[in-house]
Amino acid sequence: MATVKTRSFKQQKVASSLVVNGALVLICLVWIVPTLGIFITSFRDSQEIFRTGWWTVFPHRDYVPTQDIHMDQSVDVNGQISIPGVEGQYTFEQLRAGVTTPDGKKLTWFGNKRTRLIKESQLEWVAFNTNLTLKNYQDVLGGQTVTYKDANGNTIVRQGDNLIASFLNSVAVAIPATIIPILIAAFAAYGFAWLNFPGRKFLFTIVVALLVVPLQIALIPIVQDYTKLQLNGTYLSMWLAHTGFGLPLAIYLLFNYISQLPRDILESAFIDGASPYTIFTQLILPLSVPALASFAIFQFLWVWNDYLVALVFLGGQTPVLTVSLANMVGEKGQDWQLLTSGAFISMLLPLAVFFALQRYFVRGLLAGSVKG
Amino acid sequence: MAATNVVEPKPKTNGGIVGWFAAGVGRILISIAVPLIAFVVLWQGFLFLRDSKAPQVILVLVAIVWGVGGVALLYTVTNWLVELLNPEWTRRLQPFVFVGPALAILAWFLFVPTIRTLVLSLRDATGLYWVGLSNYVYAFTDRVMLEAFRNNLLWMIFGTSFSVGLGLLIAVLADRTRFESAYKAIIFMPMAISFVGAGVIWKFVYSYKGSGSGIQEIGLLNAIVISLGGQAQPWLQQPPWNNFFLIIIMIWLQTGYAMVIISSAIKGIPSDLIEASRVDGASEVQAFFSITIPYIRGTLLTVTTTIVIFSLKLFDIVRVMTGGNYGTNVIANEFYLERFTYGNAGRASAIAIVLLIAVIPVMIYNLRQFRESKAF
Numbered sequence: 087m088a089t090v091k092t093r094s095f096k097q098q099k100v101a102s103s104l105v106v107n108g109a110l111v112l113i114c115l116v117w118i119v120p121t122l123g124i125f126i127t128s129f130r131d132s133q134e135i136f137r138t139g140w141w142t143v144f145p146h147r148d149y150v151p152t153q154d155i156h157m158d159q160s161v162d163v164n165g166q167i168s169i170p171g172v173e174g175q176y177t178f179e180q181l182r183a184g185v186t187t188p189d190g191k192k193l194t195w196f197g198n199k200r201t202r203l204i205k206e207s208q209l210e211w212v213a214f215n216t217n218l219t220l221k222n223y224q225d226v227l228g229g230q231t232v233t234y235k236d237a238n239g240n241t242i243v244r245q246g247d248n249l250i251a252s253f254l255n256s257v258a259v260a261i262p263a264t265i266i267p268i269l270i271a272a273f274a275a276y277g278f279a280w281l282n283f284p285g286r287k288f289l290f291t292i293v294v295a296l297l298v299v300p301l302q303i304a305l306i307p308i309v310q311d312y313t314k315l316q317l318n319g320t321y322l323s324m325w326l327a328h329t330g331f332g333l334p335l336a337i338y339l340l341f342n343y344i345s346q347l348p349r350d351i352l353e354s355a356f357i358d359g360a361s362p363y364t365i366f367t368q369l370i371l372p373l374s375v376p377a378l379a380s381f382a383i384f385q386f387l388w389v390w391n392d393y394l395v396a397l398v399f400l401g402g403q404t405p406v407l408t409v410s411l412a413n414m415v416g417e418k419g420q421d422w423q424l425l426t427s428g429a430f431i432s433m434l435l436p437l438a439v440f441f442a443l444q445r446y447f448v449r450g451l452l453a454g455s456v457k458g
Numbered sequence: 459m460a461a462t463n464v465v466e467p468k469p470k471t472n473g474g475i476v477g478w479f480a481a482g483v484g485r486i487l488i489s490i491a492v493p494l495i496a497f498v499v500l501w502q503g504f505l506f507l508r509d510s511k512a513p514q515v516i517l518v519l520v521a522i523v524w525g526v527g528g529v530a531l532l533y534t535v536t537n538w539l540v541e542l543l544n545p546e547w548t549r550r551l552q553p554f555v556f557v558g559p560a561l562a563i564l565a566w567f568l569f570v571p572t573i574r575t576l577v578l579s580l581r582d583a584t585g586l587y588w589v590g591l592s593n594y595v596y597a598f599t600d601r602v603m604l605e606a607f608r609n610n611l612l613w614m615i616f617g618t619s620f621s622v623g624l625g626l627l628i629a630v631l632a633d634r635t636r637f638e639s640a641y642k643a644i645i646f647m648p649m650a651i652s653f654v655g656a657g658v659i660w661k662f663v664y665s666y667k668g669s670g671s672g673i674q675e676i677g678l679l680n681a682i683v684i685s686l687g688g689q690a691q692p693w694l695q696q697p698p699w700n701n702f703f704l705i706i707i708m709i710w711l712q713t714g715y716a717m718v719i720i721s722s723a724i725k726g727i728p729s730d731l732i733e734a735s736r737v738d739g740a741s742e743v744q745a746f747f748s749i750t751i752p753y754i755r756g757t758l759l760t761v762t763t764t765i766v767i768f769s770l771k772l773f774d775i776v777r778v779m780t781g782g783n784y785g786t787n788v789i790a791n792e793f794y795l796e797r798f799t800y801g802n803a804g805r806a807s808a809i810a811i812v813l814l815i816a817v818i819p820v821m822i823y824n825l826r827q828f829r830e831s832k833a834f
Contacts, residue, residue: 106631113628114644117710120659121647123678127662139676251514258518262525269529270560277556286553289561294828296568298817300771302793302810304571306578306803311566320508321521330567333560362552363537391652393774394790398798408654412778415658422662422676429658433651440650444643448718 128427129218132234135422143215149192149207157202169193169204222427234423244418249431252410256390256435258321259406263328264386268378270329271336272344276370278337279345280352281362290341296334304330305398312399323399328389336381339453343377344370380450383443390436407432489542496535500528532559572814579807593808603809606787612701613769613788617708621765622758624709625716629724630746632717642721646714653711653774660707661779666692697785704786707775712768716761723757724750763820770816789813 127140142148161167166175172193176185181195181204196203225232225246232244277283278290308327309318317323347370355365371378393408400406405413411428418424440447503524510517533555540551582589597603628645632638648656665677667690675681680690694700727750735745751758773790776782782791789809797806 103635107635107637110628110631110635110637110641113624114641117645117648119678120663120710121651124659124662135676137676138674139678139681141678141681254514254518258521261522265526266529269526269533270563273533273556274560277553281553281556283550283553283557289557291825291828292569293564294824295821296564297824298767298820299568299572300767300790300810300813300817302771302790303575303814304567306797306807306810307571307574308567316508321525322504322507325525326563327567330563333564334568337560361541362556363534363541366556387650391650391655393652393654393777394794408652408774411652411658412654412774415654415661415778416781419661422665425658426662429655433655436650436652437647440647441643444646448722451715451718452722 124426124429127422128222128430129220130215130222130423131217131219132222132421132423133236133239134215134217136236142212143218145211145213147209148212150210150212151205151207152191153206154196155193155204155206157204159202161202163199163202222423223431226424226427226431232424234421244421244424247410247414247424247428249407249410249428252405252407253431255321255400255404256406256408256432259324259328259396259400260386260389262321262325263332263389264382266325267329267332267336267385268340268382271333271340271381272371272374272378273366274333274337275340275344276362276366278341293334293337297338299334301331301395305394309398317399319400319403321404324396327395327399328385328392331395332385332388336385339381339450340374340377342453344374347373376446376449377453379443379446380453383439383447384450386439387436387447485542489539493535493539496531500524500531503528575807575810578803579811580804581807582804583802585803589804593804594811596805597808597812602787602792603789605785606789606792609701609786609788610770610772612698613705613708613772614766616702617705617712617769618762618765620705620709621712622716622720622762624713625761626720626758628713628717629721630750633721633724642714642717645717648711649714651711653707654778656707656711657775657778660703660710661694664693664703666690694780694786695784700780700784701786704775704779707779708769708772712765716765719757719761720754723754727753763823767817767820770813 123140126143127135130140130143155169155171157163157167157169163178166177167181168175172187172191173189174187176193178195178199181193184192184194186192190209192207192209194205194207195201196205221234225234227250228246228248230246232246233241234244236242278286278293308330312318312323317326351369351373352365355369360368391408393412396406396409397412400409402409402413411425411432414421414425414428503520507517507521507524512520536558537552537555540555541548543551578585579593580588580590628641632641635641651659662676663678664680665675666680667673667675667677673690675684675690679693684690693703731749731753732745735749740748771790772788773794776786776788776791777794780786782788782795789812793806793809793813796802796809
């Protein structure tokens with residue numbers, strides 16, 4: 087009895103594990119296929135992108151043209167048309183929409199009645215499409231004029247997007263806008279956690295309150311200030327803005343970490359006559375590396391992916407990647423070969439950072455509450 | 459340890475009054491010169507960055523060194539200055555060397571702007587004349603705003619519930635498989651992608667070529683619909699359903715966040731609690747509802763509030779996908795349009811204040827949590 091019971095239990099377990107894994111694989115497919123789509127498209131030839139879906143690069147069954155049938159002048163195209171070598175008769179309208187013959191061939195009238203041309207095609211297996219190219223990436227990275235062919239073979243000329251420049255702008259914005267707030271927040275967190283001064287609790291309460299304040303509230307006055315200071319369009323404007331908007335969370339997270347550091351280490355340093363500044367640079371900073379790393383990844387992804395702040399303060403003169411990409415969507419909404427490769431370029435660095443340092447990122451997420 | 463605690467001998471002043479005077483002047487000169495030099499270096503760097511026509515790579519490198527080094531320099535110099543003072547004043551002022559810059563920036567970028575925006579919201583488009591509450595009348599009654607409110611409500615309700623629900627489902631399911639980390643990494647991946655990038659990804663999924671013979675749809679969704687015997691649709695141009703196609707993007711982006719947080723909470727449930735329920739004969743579903751859910755209730759609340767706030771401020775997706783047209787406008791996009799397209803600072807400020815009011819309950823909740831945590 088007992089053995090039977092365990093076996094059925096085991097079978098049940100296998101079955102349920104299959105169901106669970108199956109459901110998860112399905113969800114993961116839904117999650118990854120859209121990204122896969124633009125990834126594959128970014129390597130396809132422009133003409134093919136407009137003609138067929140990106141999934142046709144995989145082996146699949148498709149109608150492959152077999153021959154062109156030219157209709158003789160004697161055939162009346164307004165009545166029932168019989169086609170040599172094909173059973174049955176079809177009207178022009180039917181042929182125009184495409185008909186499938188009993189033996190599995192597909193016949194499609196090409197163009198208007200006067201062309202007298204019918205394309206015959208047959209369902210066949212198509213192997214992997216290996217016609218992939220890096221041209222899209224070259225086009226989108228450079229600032230030169232770009233030419234490509236659309237679905238009908240027409241040559242189209244576009245101004246390039248110079249994404250290399252945008253990429254550099256993004257780097258110049260993101261790296262200091264990550265390090266500066268961390269540095270300032272670490273100093274402040276240490277001050278709040280270990281130094282005594284009047285208004286300490288009240289000021290920290292304000293930091294907590296500012297955690298969820300939407301940054302829209304600050305944009306209008308800050309734009310006014312920047313205009314007066316002639317800061318609009320400078321990297322400095324972005325560093326300051328991202329520092330301001332990122333500080334509450336940074337201080338909050340680092341405070342939680344730094345205030346938990348063992349008291350006796352700091353006290354013995356104090357007794358040894360070390361100044362708060364020495365303690366901070368020699369003890370606190372090295373001990374807080376895990377927390378600093380967590381927040382660094384958090385802030386880096388946030389700044390790199392930010393669109394609103396960059397749009398408002400940097401605008402069109404020194405666009406970062408997100409702004410360039412959004413402009414491309416507006417101006418070249420159908421140039422998918424450029425959009426997909428551009429999107430992929432903008433995702434490259436954050437994805438690399440993300441997968442390399444995922445553990446720290448998750449830790450930072452878990453420590454944080456809500457970001458304003 | 460007391461032996462190491464050496465009191466520094468006072469500098470010898472064998473020159474009498476003159477020597478003392480010279481040393482004092484020197485000290486003052488140095489304490490003026492050092493910040494001055496630091497300031498000049500930073501200012502020159504700033505001018506170079508603002509006006510230089512150097513190659514971009516060099517500008518970027520200078521920018522990074524200048525920005526990061528400048529901040530470090532600022533702290534070092536101010537601290538050095540404060541430590542020159544007599545010990546009593548050093549003790550009093552030093553905390554402000556540490557928290558001062560942060561507080562100044564917070565004041566400049568968040569605290570004061572809140573008040574300034576409040577004032578601006580009571581003024582006209584140019585900010586010159588008082589107009590009373592008329593901007594708020596606009597914000598709460600105009601047809602455009604009402605539509606934005608409705609859409610934000612859709613985002614909040616459907617975006618949040620699906621993100622949290624799916625996140626919970628995936629966290630629970632993945633917890634019992636061998637490939638947990640692989641599944642989770644895939645669902646989590648969109649967190650690294652910008653909303654603009656996500657916009658491009660999904661715009662391609664929804665793309666629509668138009669109807670006609672011989673047209674092959676290159677958008678995934680239309681291709682699927684056609685292969686199932688349906689008709690291709692311009693998904694993003696049909697209100698009100700297009701809102702849901704935009705909300706799908708947010709769900710795609712936010713489910714990973716919900717999943718990671720919930721997953722770690724689930725792992726925190728003591729295993730003997732689950733085992734005890736098994737011994738008592740509870741089914742999986744019963745255990746889920748009577749143990750898992752109550753145990754992670756706090757986490758669910760945090761995740762839900764975070765995503766609700768996110769959906770309230772949502773801007774990028776709508777801006778990139780539809781620009782707020784076809785009945786998809788949201789509050790944050792209307793804010794942007796009012797200020798930066800129509801140039802109406804008054805109305806835009808009122809809309810920003812509306813956003814702020816909407817998050818005040820969360821702010822109060824956070825403050826209460828903070829007071830209870832007794833961190834001080």
